[in-house]
Amino acid sequence: QKEVEQNSGPLSVPEGAIASLNCTYSDRVSQSFFWYRQYSGKSPELIMSIYSNGDKEDGRFTAQLNKASQYVSLLIRDSQPSDSATYLCALRGSQAGTALIFGKGTTLSVSS
């Protein structure tokens, strides 16, 4: 059974700062990793995917993956109040039909 661990937070950062969100996982065969953002009362929205070790950048977001250490992180540069949400880490294995498993999420609060 895959397990995904996230610090529930809240993580509080001032506007303009870098927010760092971390996720560790237990299953070494996990192949695909995702970060979702969920605003209160809304459904999760995919913001980043990463499949290989290293960094992947998309605008203000950078996902980092280290399979040897079994962690994946999300950096948000120049944080904005609109980034205040719960961030969910998710992963899935390599076999067809394996489920996408989610962590419980980290709540981020960006103050202006």
Next chain:
Amino acid sequence: KAGVTQTPRYLIKTRGQQVTLSCSPISGHRSVSWYQQTPGQGLQFLFEYFSETQRNKGNFPGRFSGRQFSNSRSEMNVSTLELGDSALYLCASSDEMDYGYTFGSGTRLTVV
């Protein structure tokens, strides 16, 4: 391109009743997954369907069932409702194994 459509958005049911929730995936997506989201447990995987076949099932009792039709639309059914079944039920669709899911707006089920 239309997103994932879930109906109904809200439901109130009485203990012991059964309920059917519907999900229409993004056009062309053949994979549909269902999740239950509660404040305490986060997003928990219920089951995944691909081309009308259940490919994976989470750790939920047999009261939870689902199916997928030839047009990829999916339904999930919960029989003999319990108070603990009150949750947000989310459907997500995907067109490729390695891509993250796109979620619908969810069905908020309240059991009284």
